[in-house]
Amino acid sequence: MKKIINEPLNEKLKFLSGVDCWHTYSNDNIKALRMSDGPHGLRYVYKEENYEQISKANRVYPSLSTLSCSWNKDALYSIGHCLALDCIEENVDIILAPGVNLKRHPFCGRNFEYFSEDSLLSGKLAASYINGIQNKGIAACIKHFACNNRERDRFFESSEVDIRALNEEYLKAFKIAIDESNPLTLMCSYNPVNGIYASENPYLLTTILRSKYNYNGVVISDWGAVRNRAISLKSGLDLAMPYQDNFLSQLEEGINENYINEEDVNRCIARLDNLKDILKDRENLRTIDYTKEERLNKIVEAVEDSIVLLKNENDILPLKNSKENILIIGDYAINPISGGDGSSKVNPLNNNNNLVEELKGDLPSSNISFENGFVTRYNLIQPFGMKRALLEAKKADKIILCVGTTLREEKEESDKDAYRLNENIYDLIVELNKINENIILILYTGGPVELYEVNNLVKGIVYAGLGGEGVSKALSHVLTNKVCPSGKLSESFIYFKEDSYASKGNYFYEKYDEGVLVGYKNYLTNDIPVLYEFGFGLSYATFKYSNLKIKDLGSLNFEISFDVTNDSEIDAKNVTEIYVGNRLRMVETSAKSLVNFDKTFFKAHETKNIKVLLNKDSFSYFNVMLNDFYVEDGVYDIYVSTSLTSDELRGQIEIKQGKFKYSRF
Numbered sequence: 001m002k003k004i005i006n007e008p009l010n011e012k013l014k015f016l017s018g019v020d021c022w023h024t025y026s027n028d029n030i031k032a033l034r035m036s037d038g039p040h041g042l043r044y045v046y047k048e049e050n051y052e053q054i055s056k057a058n059r060v061y062p063s064l065s066t067l068s069c070s071w072n073k074d075a076l077y078s079i080g081h082c083l084a085l086d087c088i089e090e091n092v093d094i095i096l097a098p099g100v101n102l103k104r105h106p107f108c109g110r111n112f113e114y115f116s117e118d119s120l121l122s123g124k125l126a127a128s129y130i131n132g133i134q135n136k137g138i139a140a141c142i143k144h145f146a147c148n149n150r151e152r153d154r155f156f157e158s159s160e161v162d163i164r165a166l167n168e169e170y171l172k173a174f175k176i177a178i179d180e181s182n183p184l185t186l187m188c189s190y191n192p193v194n195g196i197y198a199s200e201n202p203y204l205l206t207t208i209l210r211s212k213y214n215y216n217g218v219v220i221s222d223w224g225a226v227r228n229r230a231i232s233l234k235s236g237l238d239l240a241m242p243y244q245d246n247f248l249s250q251l252e253e254g255i256n257e258n259y260i261n262e263e264d265v266n267r268c269i270a271r272l273d274n275l276k277d278i279l280k281d282r283e284n285l286r287t288i289d290y291t292k293e294e295r296l297n298k299i300v301e302a303v304e305d306s307i308v309l310l311k312n313e314n315d316i317l318p319l320k321n322s323k324e325n326i327l328i329i330g331d332y333a334i335n336p337i338s339g340g341d342g343s344s345k346v347n348p349l350n351n352n353n354n355l356v357e358e359l360k361g362d363l364p365s366s367n368i369s370f371e372n373g374f375v376t377r378y379n380l381i382q383p384f385g386m387k388r389a390l391l392e393a394k395k396a397d398k399i400i401l402c403v404g405t406t407l408r409e410e411k412e413e414s415d416k417d418a419y420r421l422n423e424n425i426y427d428l429i430v431e432l433n434k435i436n437e438n439i440i441l442i443l444y445t446g447g448p449v450e451l452y453e454v455n456n457l458v459k460g461i462v463y464a465g466l467g468g469e470g471v472s473k474a475l476s477h478v479l480t481n482k483v484c485p486s487g488k489l490s491e492s493f494i495y496f497k498e499d500s501y502a503s504k505g506n507y508f509y510e511k512y513d514e515g516v517l518v519g520y521k522n523y524l525t526n527d528i529p530v531l532y533e534f535g536f537g538l539s540y541a542t543f544k545y546s547n548l549k550i551k552d553l554g555s556l557n558f559e560i561s562f563d564v565t566n567d568s569e570i571d572a573k574n575v576t577e578i579y580v581g582n583r584l585r586m587v588e589t590s591a592k593s594l595v596n597f598d599k600t601f602f603k604a605h606e607t608k609n610i611k612v613l614l615n616k617d618s619f620s621y622f623n624v625m626l627n628d629f630y631v632e633d634g635v636y637d638i639y640v641s642t643s644l645t646s647d648e649l650r651g652q653i654e655i656k657q658g659k660f661k662y663s664r665f
Contacts, residue, residue, distance in 0.1 A: 002029035004276075005269045009255075009262055012269055016233060017240040017247040021045070021223070024239065024272075033276070035141075035241070039064055039097030039113065039129075040339045040468060041346035042086040057349045058086055059295050059469060060338045062303050064098055064129075065446050066465030068115040068490035069537070070305035071575045072599045073128035079302050080132025080140075082295040087138045088286045093279055094139040094185055096343075100126045100173040101189075103447070103491055104149040104518055105502035107416045109409065112340040112446025112466055116490035117519025117534065118594050119169050123176025130181035137285035139275065142177055143187035144222060146170055146204055150510065152415045155224075157505045158192035161512040164587075166193075167622040167629075169518050171208060178213050184275055185218045188237060190225045195509070199225045205236030218275045223343075230254025238268040296350065299470035300477075305573065305599075307478045308487035309538040310461040316398065316440060317460050318481035318540060321365045328356050329373040329389050329428075330402035332444045337376075337404050338468050340446055342412025350469050355402065355442075358476035369396075373428055379406040381422040389428070393436045400479070401432065401458070404444030410466065419497035420450045433457040442475065448493040451531055463487070484540045484572035486599070488643065492520050493532035499523075516621075520644055521590035535594075535643040541572035543602070545648035547609075548640060556616035556631060556657075562640055562649055563609050566602035575599045576610060579639040580618055585632055587621060592639060614638075619655060633657055 004015050011027070019025045019032065022045065026032035037043035041060045045053040061079055070076070087095050099110070103117040115122035130140040147159035147170050161170060177183060188198040188205065198204060199221050209215045218238045226232045226240040229250040240247055254260040290298065309317065319326065333355040339345060356370045373389035374381050393399055403425045409416045420426070432439055440460035443449070444467075451461070462485075464475055477483040494500060501514045501522050514522055520534035544565045551559040560578060576599075579592040595618035598610050616631050623630035633656050640649035 004030055004273050005266055009265065012265055013248055013251045015272060016238070016251065016265070016268055017229065017244065018242045021242040030276070033093040033279070034091060035094040035096060036087070036090070036092045037097075037343045038083060038095045039099065040344050042083065042090060042092065042095070043344065043346050044090045044092065055347045056090070057347045059292065059299065059350075060346045060348045061299055062306060062468040062470070063112045063339055063446055063466035064115050065112045065490070066306045066467055067302060068121065068125055069308050069463070069465060069487040070302060070599075071121070071488050071490070071597055072305045073125060075302040075305045076125045076128040077132035078298050080129040081136060082290060082298050084133045084136035084138040085288055085290055085295065088136065088288060092138070094141055095133060096141045096143065096187065098126050098129050098140070099143050100177060101144055101148050102170055102173065102518060104512070105500045106419065106448045106491065106494065107497070107500070107502075108149060109151045109411045109413070109415045110340070110342070112410045113344055115173070117492065118490070119172035120176065120594050121490055121597070123173035124180070126173060126177040127180035130177060130183050134181065134184065135285065137279065137282035139184035139279060140181075141185040141187050141220060142174060142183040144189035145174060145186055145209070146189060146198060147193050148189035148191050150415055150505075151413055153505070153507055154190045154413070156192070157507055158195050158509040159512065160194055160509045162515060164622045164624050165512060165515045165518075168516050175213055178215050183217060184278060185220050186215065187220050187222055188225060190222050197225070197227060199232045199237055200227065200235045202235040210236060216271065216274070218271050230260050233264060233268060234260050238271050292349070296469060299468055300474045303467040303470045303474035304477055304483045306465060306467070306487045307474060307485055308463040308489055309478075309485040310463055310532055310536070311455070311459070312538050313459040316438060317479060319363060319366070319398070319479050321363045321480070323365060323367070324397040325367045325369070325395055326359070326363070326398050326400065327392050327396035328359070328368065328370045328400045328402065329393075329432075331372055331375045331384075332402035332404050332442070333370065333400070335376065336402070336471050337406065337410070337444050337466060338471065339466050340410035340412070341407040344412070348469060353469055353472045355472040355475055358472045359479070362476045362480045362482065374424055376406055379408045381406065381424050383424050386428060386431070390431055390435060393432050396436060396438070398438045398440060399432060399436055400440045400442060401429065402442045402444065405446065405449065410446040426453060429454045429457050444471070448491055450496060451493060452495050455531065463489070481540055481570070484570050485537065486539060486573035486575060488535050488537035488575045488577070489532060490534070492523055492530045492534045494523070494530050499528055499530070515588060517588070517590060521593065524644065525591045533644045535577050535641065537575070537643070539572055539574070541566055541568040541570040541574070541602075543567065543574050543642070545640060548649040548651050550638065550651050550653060556619065556655070558614045558653060559611055560614060560638065560640070561609060561611045563607055564600070564602070565607040566604055569604045571601070571603050573599055573601045575642065577641045577643065578612055578614070579641060579644070580614070581637045581639065582634055584634055585621070589621060592644065631655060631657070633661060
């Protein structure tokens, strides 16, 4: 294949933007690349009618907000692998996923597309997901670089964030994923960052991405993010999407005015050349090793790993295969919201997603019935047969109430107006509790919602998230203990909307006043109580920890080892979270920060020795005077935990690096 870089200059300029909405430019010598949206399934748009994009039916995968609750890198790899197979079947070269923007606050309408409020968890899981995609010969596209943490006025309102927080929090997930998976493409965000649009931001695209992170992949614009193609090219953006009539004239004007030159063009062209070469070399990897049905099984397994048991008063769960009368209420049981709206919305291949039927299959001896109580129409929740639901509730031994948000809340281009569920849902819970206290609440949402009012009105709470096509089968397996719940929250459930530290912008800029104290780091450090903390999740099994050992491997590398025993009769997976804290630093810092995690399967009564590694990144902060990450001497607390504040084991590491260091005092 002829190299793009050998084309005449006027022909090369055409390769620097798309030829339409989904393809790169091509000529007789060079093949076009096809792109499609992700990350929750392949949104393959094949035509447009009346300004609406029509996509083919495909598998609907769990949202990244749900998968992050698995804390399982293998599960993320598996979903990435399956998504790549969908791409292979449709001849898609680049899947526009995953999004790793930090969940700065719980009100961003697009939070369901992102992993976590913690940058390390986001980066590690994203790296596994990307490896699952790219090991099948498909290019992933990590996005949105950077600081797209709210949807409101995202094309214009600037994210005003200090340099330390930018490097330490908002760019960290990108850095981890680049180091551990080398995504072949990266997408810039719409918004300005500190007053300069991300597509034209040389600090982000060149100083950080190219120079500091040594990233050599292709940088793509978000769709419509480029204002001036010559300025974006000079700043480091390789490919502007989609096609716009004025891109070519803007580039020509930039060359005529000596703002850009052929050397600038060749740098972008070289990276596009390299991408095409890599994809051509990996064509032999594009084989189908799972059928569509097998992919559905992988979805179910991933959701089983991601479901979080938040409350289990009096061991109301798991359900037993007995003569119990179990009443299921709520439209979500038979019509679950499987994902959010916008560019990630997938036309489902399978509409057979019914919790009532799944539970009937898993509990054949139980008497299982269903009442709506409410229905969702036009993304509005309205009472529908509440009287019937209340009458049947009197006869039930247990009630499973399935509730959630709608596509009005879980949506690109707008933020959530409220933190609460629909008022009709609250009314239903209150009325049900007057009749029957044995209520198990199932939450189908893309993130936290206010549960303070209802927390004491139900005995069980299960966070199902947005589980795609596998959510009903996976829920049934967890509710009946075919699979022991092992999910952990990747985002804090605050009590009220007012507990969030995130301020609103003024349509010119939004100031990130909280600095590096994002998410749980803010709530914990400032003693703000939360209802369910980051990393929290119950199990039917019981785990015990012992025998903590810390081994110094030299050069700020440490091995943390400990024993975990499954002290129960149930086979189960267990998540261990490793935190580091040092309140005596010379700069503002979180009381604790996640530095590693482990998820391991245990048979009943089995003991395993777990080993995790810490390195200099586990102890460093971004020092703005040195313009680099820096490890300060001192004593660091090590927490081996099953949630943010559980602290099953504690230890300490003293770091003293020698006299050629900056003095603390």
